[in-house]
Amino acid sequence: MAAAEEHDVHLTGRRELQITGVKRVESFDVQAFELSTTAGNMRIAGQSLHMKQFDRQAGIVCIEGEIGAIVYDDGKPRGLMGRLLR
Amino acid sequence: MAAAEEHDVHLTGRRELQITGVKRVESFDVQAFELSTTAGNMRIAGQSLHMKQFDRQAGIVCIEGEIGAIVYDDGKPRGLMGRLLR
Numbered sequence: 001m002a003a004a005e006e007h008d009v010h011l012t013g014r015r016e017l018q019i020t021g022v023k024r025v026e027s028f029d030v031q032a033f034e035l036s037t038t039a040g041n042m043r044i045a046g047q048s049l050h051m052k053q054f055d056r057q058a059g060i061v062c063i064e065g066e067i068g069a070i071v072y073d074d075g076k077p078r079g080l081m082g083r084l085l086r
Numbered sequence: 087m088a089a090a091e092e093h094d095v096h097l098t099g100r101r102e103l104q105i106t107g108v109k110r111v112e113s114f115d116v117q118a119f120e121l122s123t124t125a126g127n128m129r130i131a132g133q134s135l136h137m138k139q140f141d142r143q144a145g146i147v148c149i150e151g152e153i154g155a156i157v158y159d160d161g162k163p164r165g166l167m168g169r170l171l172r
Contacts, residue, residue: 011094011156070157
């Protein structure tokens, strides 16, 4: 299905995050979600996170909570983090 | 204007990022943007970033490039980074 291939992220008011193009949910807890998407692996960090929706066939994940960061892992996270923290 | 108050983030295919509720663009270069928004300070990191649109009155910023991370600075970035890197 074409809709499942496109990776989009929509964050509303830092409280609700909708992600498309999700292939797998690798792990999640109240502080972090790890997802495999059609555009790479991503990590969402925050507080009081919970999964509001997961439609595996459509590749859609909705997360509610206090979103703190959305980071893609391209195999060079430490350099990226260095820039984030400068 | 009500539209300027709401902070939303829409990322399309990791290549185009539209942000609303932007109060100020603090700095930007090809690797990082720092924005002040109605929901806090945020940093966007990536590669080959450039500003496609900046409508100060409407509070809208559009960034094109390879988006690597979107991080909010709530005064505890190092703890957050620790979770991101675990």
